[in-house]
Amino acid sequence: MRIDIVSIFPEYLDALDLSLIGKARQERLLDVRVRDLRDFTTDRHRTVDDTPYGGGAGMVMKAEPWAQALESVLEDGPRRPVLVVPSPAGAVFDQTMAHEFAGLDHLVFACGRYEGIDERVIDWARDSFDVRPVSLGDYVLNGGEVAVLAMVEAVGRLVPGVVGNPASLVEESHADGLLEYPVYTKPSSWRDREVPEVLLSGNHARIAGWRRSEQFRRTAERRPDLLAEVDAGTLGPADLAVLGEAGFDVVDGVLVRSAR
Secondary structure, eight states: OEEEEEESOGGGGGGGGSHHHHHHHHTTSSEEEEEEGGGGOOSTTOOOEEOOTTOOSSOEEOHHHHHHHHHHHHHTSOSSOEEEEEEEEEEEOOHHHHHHHHTOSEEEEEOOBTTOBOHHHHHHHTTTSEEEEEESSSSOOSBSHHHHHHHHHHHHTTSTTSSSOGGGGTSSTTTTSSOOOOOOOSOSEETTEEOOGGGGSOOHHHHHHHHHHHHHHHHHHHOGGGGGGSOGGGOOHHHHHHHHHTTEEEETTEEEEOOO
């Protein structure tokens, strides 16, 4: 998989040389290329921003350096890649989107700064890219680099071969629409706190049942919004009992907060 990133702070992306993503780059499972936007300026000050039309605070990133940077990506890459533009005005990034992106051959990330990129760049890019404004969440960052680091890690780890044990991708938060169950390791007793007995039983059916119950319990407590997407028809008696204790009922095939 090829990933191109354009930024005025290319050193910000050095973290992609570390851990599993760094190893995947070394093993050529991921081809990550970082471009400095300032390399595509024409003045001696390497200017990438200017004041906004219409007035207002802050600066806006100039169109021409971005156009030239993106054209350089197209010169030696597959046709019509996906261009991800981190923006608080974009669709919220989630695990479903991560899986979608992981199935692509070529991703391009445009790290905006200041008040953002001249909107004409986004419109122009649609001729050659599938443009996707994407947000990490309902908050504002200083630039797109932090968001790109998060998205590249979330996407990259889903590329076959990047994570050593593929099973770990199945048993984790959001893989099945729920949060992950709690995990423990040795020793079984630590500072007067015990590992749940079921995990020491060796009974795999009981362990699987406990983990599923803990997923529902944790999701109900921390992210109840996720339960709206659960197909109530797939829930067994044990699931319904846990959800009932957490204050949820099934109404017209949908999980809702209990009225009682």
